[in-house]
Amino acid sequence: MNSVDFTKWFEIWTSEIQTHKIHLSDLDNAIGDGDHGFNMAKGVAAYQEAHLNKQDLSIGDECKLIGMSMLSKVGGASGPLYGSAFLAMAKSFGDTKEITHDQLVAALTAGVESIMYRGKASRYEKTMIDVWLPVIESLKQNNLTEEMIDSFVNETGPLKATKGRAAYLGDRSIGHIDPGSFSSGLLFKALLKLI
Amino acid sequence: MNSVDFTKWFEIWTSEIQTHKIHLSDLDNAIGDGDHGFNMAKGVAAYQEAHLNKQDLSIGDECKLIGMSMLSKVGGASGPLYGSAFLAMAKSFGDTKEITHDQLVAALTAGVESIMYRGKASRYEKTMIDVWLPVIESLKQNNLTEEMIDSFVNETGPLKATKGRAAYLGDRSIGHIDPGSFSSGLLFKALLKLI
Amino acid sequence: MKKILNRPEDVVEEMINGLVATHDNIVHRVGDTRVVARNYEGNGKVGLVSGGGSGHEPSHAGFVGKGMLSAAVCGDVFTSPTVDQVYEGIKAADKGAGVFLVIKNYTGDLINFTMAKEMAEDMDNIKVDSVTVNDDIAVEGSTWTEGRRGVAGTVLVHKILGAMAENNATLDEIKNESEILINEMATLGLALTPAIVPQAGKPGFELADDEIEFGLGIHGEPGYRRAKLHESKAMAQEFIDKIVAELKLKEGEEVVAFVNGMGGTPLMEQYVFMNDVLNILKGLNIHVTRKIIGNKMTSIEMQGISLTLLRIKNKRWVEYLDQEVKVAAW
Amino acid sequence: MKKILNRPEDVVEEMINGLVATHDNIVHRVGDTRVVARNYEGNGKVGLVSGGGSGHEPSHAGFVGKGMLSAAVCGDVFTSPTVDQVYEGIKAADKGAGVFLVIKNYTGDLINFTMAKEMAEDMDNIKVDSVTVNDDIAVEGSTWTEGRRGVAGTVLVHKILGAMAENNATLDEIKNESEILINEMATLGLALTPAIVPQAGKPGFELADDEIEFGLGIHGEPGYRRAKLHESKAMAQEFIDKIVAELKLKEGEEVVAFVNGMGGTPLMEQYVFMNDVLNILKGLNIHVTRKIIGNKMTSIEMQGISLTLLRIKNKRWVEYLDQEVKVAAW
Numbered sequence A, B: 001m002n003s004v005d006f007t008k009w010f011e012i013w014t015s016e017i018q019t020h021k022i023h024l025s026d027l028d029n030a031i032g033d034g035d036h037g038f039n040m041a042k043g044v045a046a047y048q049e050a051h052l053n054k055q056d057l058s059i060g061d062e063c064k065l066i067g068m069s070m071l072s073k074v075g076g077a078s079g080p081l082y083g084s085a086f087l088a089m090a091k092s093f094g095d096t097k098e099i100t101h102d103q104l105v106a107a108l109t110a111g112v113e114s115i116m117y118r119g120k121a122s123r124y125e126k127t128m129i130d131v132w133l134p135v136i137e138s139l140k141q142n143n144l145t146e147e148m149i150d151s152f153v154n155e156t157g158p159l160k161a162t163k164g165r166a167a168y169l170g171d172r173s174i175g176h177i178d179p180g181s182f183s184s185g186l187l188f189k190a191l192l193k194l195i
Numbered sequence C, D: 001m002k003k004i005l006n007r008p009e010d011v012v013e014e015m016i017n018g019l020v021a022t023h024d025n026i027v028h029r030v031g032d033t034r035v036v037a038r039n040y041e042g043n044g045k046v047g048l049v050s051g052g053g054s055g056h057e058p059s060h061a062g063f064v065g066k067g068m069l070s071a072a073v074c075g076d077v078f079t080s081p082t083v084d085q086v087y088e089g090i091k092a093a094d095k096g097a098g099v100f101l102v103i104k105n106y107t108g109d110l111i112n113f114t115m116a117k118e119m120a121e122d123m124d125n126i127k128v129d130s131v132t133v134n135d136d137i138a139v140e141g142s143t144w145t146e147g148r149r150g151v152a153g154t155v156l157v158h159k160i161l162g163a164m165a166e167n168n169a170t171l172d173e174i175k176n177e178s179e180i181l182i183n184e185m186a187t188l189g190l191a192l193t194p195a196i197v198p199q200a201g202k203p204g205f206e207l208a209d210d211e212i213e214f215g216l217g218i219h220g221e222p223g224y225r226r227a228k229l230h231e232s233k234a235m236a237q238e239f240i241d242k243i244v245a246e247l248k249l250k251e252g253e254e255v256v257a258f259v260n261g262m263g264g265t266p267l268m269e270q271y272v273f274m275n276d277v278l279n280i281l282k283g284l285n286i287h288v289t290r291k292i293i294g295n296k297m298t299s300i301e302m303q304g305i306s307l308t309l310l311r312i313k314n315k316r317w318v319e320y321l322d323q324e325v326k327v328a329a330w
């Protein structure tokens, strides 16, 4: 993937986030505090604006730009989690304009590790990790499809949350899709369009 | 009128007040603060209770009892106004068990004068005075009827309030019956049953 | 009606008990009366007594203590206290230099406080004087009517006169200053939602989801205009225009700005409103020497706000406002 | 949504501006950051920093000032502040003796505060330590989950640690005391009506006219039980039963009782509730050494209340609570 496609990835994702803003907040309303859509929209808007003045960024710098936007504009849990994931990816990619499939997998792995480190969470706790990990798994096996991503997102529904704000609901969190998983699903479905 | 009938007067009135409690407050809601029914009910309940332990009171003492009940239990505007009216009547009647029509008129006149002194109000300001004054007038002429009392009460409707809480509404007070006039109407209709 | 209550008829009793138990280092209840008096003696100083209907918490009992009120008399919800209760308040506040009553301009308060004043003068030889606060310019006053209502500005009167009393001003001095003071202030309020008197169990008026009422009284008395909900800036502008005109405030003059929450309006909104007020006054070149904010003269759970401006005619008023107090709610 | 606002997206900016303008004798805004810092320098003392989402006013900026917080970082409504804003707060609070962070136990707050701490340590060599307040026993905690939420008890932590910092306690001493403190307190809350986040424009949950929710979080997170509205006494009893069991409070022990209003609940109801709380504790022979009341850790306009009990394990906590402060809202 070259840097033009890479930038397109974030372009598609960020516009998808704007489109699904209300839906993301509604999901968060059910088991959290109803701001996930607003949080994410604010972060991606900051990225979109910052992007206007930048041209021909390396893939690493592109990741850094979106990471810093999330980190400095979003707040909440998702801001620093997405932020540190993108920053870890930036570090993993480095100053390049073309990446291989393996580099992509390695960077995403660094990203999810950063999320897990910051969020002190692992799989099946009903967080975005439940999308990142299986997506990376499937990417490795080169068989990721949109349907799979949707099912990873939907599979957070039956889980009982043990991390994040939804964890305070205990059993009452069961039956609702995790909002951060939904926004991560959008991220990977956008990626799928370009690889 | 003897003291038994006299006591009956207050008995009827106080039970009428209880019956019309909500209506009185509703009237007050429209142009005041919605408590006239509760205020009056509280006062007459205190009188009814105080009355249980008293027997064979003189007419003056009966007036004093109800006056003190209103004064010490009601608060608001109506409490001290009714209170001081009944106390003035008590003074006018003195320690007697039988009163003439003239004595009744004189006492009511002392009562309304006390209301006017305390409330610094005169006729046509949309207060209870607009019932007391014409009632006393008609009593003097010996032609008071229930219909007349009702019409005195209703005639407060078109007036613009210039005293009491309703005065703060200015023109918006027009078209609503004055709650204190309604409770005074009940007082005089109860009286009519006994003279 | 959704309230944290036991029996509605017990609300004032239980509230007073909760209040004096919470602030037992500052106040106490006088016997089984409805009077909350301060623990601080203040011997030889003028006693300051206020009160009125309950439902305006922290007014008035929250302002009882050293440097402010000597006693507050708590009526039923939105109902003036009775004559004998006010009389008890006056007796509790008398420490030998007379008692000064701060009355809000409502018929009920006026009659009950005046009759109590007469009782204390006649029966106990206590020197009593009073001021009638009428800061609400929503209602036009004239000598032929009730005049204007007393609302949030009363809190500033308590603070300034309370400091004077603490500094050993005489009854006459307090009376004179009070008359100057009340002529230099004006208040306007608005409501977004009504208040519910516990015993009534339903709101005294209704407002549609997008409606507000300008000029509403602190007991839910109707105001001067219904309007669609609009921006904070525009509401602040409307209030300031009217208040500036009423007080004939001129460029370069100094004021105290007091934004008062009606009970259900969160501080978030009060600060946003204050921000607009200060910006507009700055534009008019009117200097805001002191800013006061918070739920001080409330209307139970009503959502709404009021703005009081006080022209600083006497520089000492600022010192009086700044003077230390020991009360629950200043 | 009925609020006194301009554009919903500007609410935090305008609120902060209104707040620092109102209390300009106590606090200021640090540049164009979301940090409200105190004017008092406190050189050589540990700086105390708190913060979190906005919408809890007067928390946290209302507690900034001498004797309490050095700085408060204001996030968007109900959203933890960002890493760089917390970092600015730490820098503003550092007066040479290190900075102590009071974090409420929410994933977002924890991550942002922790990352900011690392930044300040790495880039500026500031010694930073922290405590994570988790007083809300509505949600069961276990080491495998998020544990319990931080709610109103945080205000007591601010007051006690703030007094310690003012009295020149070291960072380690504050850290040690903080860990003891948070283990001695427990809070439960309930809501009658929801809060509306301005940008969302609609409530996060619905409650029927006669329904309340027990154990609700300060951001409207669902609680442990829905119930029909019942008497204040019964609600107080339910809270006290649970808190007493959790803290294993025994006869003769001393506590601080803190009744906190959620923003839309008038003081009238808070006092009624406090009255019930004190009566029940008296019956249990648990001594209430200090009582604290008011809207301190709110949830915008939510109607509701919370009760915090703090066992007085260290007598000095009472002195710390009593110690003079210069803040807007204590």
Ligand SMILES: Nc1ncnc2c1ncn2[C@@H]1O[C@H](COP(=O)(O)OP(=O)(O)O)[C@@H](O)[C@H]1O
Pocket: A028, A032, A033, A034, A035, A036, A037, A039, A040, A075, A076, A077, A078, A079, A081, A115, A118, A119, A120, A121, A126, A127, A128, A129, A163, A164, A165, A178, A179, A180, A181, D079, D080, D107, D108
């Ligand atoms: N500890 C955690 N580890 C990983 N992801 C988490 C964690 N906590 C929360 N999340 C993710 O963040 C999402 C919530 O984000 P958001 O609503 O923006 O923040 P907040 O919960 O602070 O309001 C959740 O749906 C979940 O996917």
Ligand SMILES: Nc1ncnc2c1ncn2[C@@H]1O[C@H](COP(=O)(O)OP(=O)(O)O)[C@@H](O)[C@H]1O
Pocket: B028, B032, B033, B034, B035, B036, B037, B039, B040, B075, B076, B077, B078, B079, B081, B115, B118, B119, B120, B121, B126, B127, B128, B129, B163, B164, B165, B178, B179, B180, B181, C079, C080, C107, C108
């Ligand atoms: N100045 C006055 N003179 C005579 N009657 C008055 C005056 N002010 C009020 N009233 C009477 O009192 C009634 C209101 O009583 P109430 O509602 O119990 O007291 P409040 O107005 O204090 O709530 C009015 O309807 C009116 O008849």
Ligand SMILES: [Mg+2]
Pocket: A028, A032, A033, A034, A035, A036, A076, A165
């Ligand atoms: Mg959220």
Ligand SMILES: [Mg+2]
Pocket: B028, B032, B033, B034, B035, B036, B076, B165
């Ligand atoms: Mg009335």
Ligand SMILES: [Mg+2]
Pocket: B033, B035, B076, B077, C078, C079, C080, C108
């Ligand atoms: Mg009344």
Ligand SMILES: [Mg+2]
Pocket: A033, A035, A076, A077, D078, D079, D080, D108
């Ligand atoms: Mg959030």
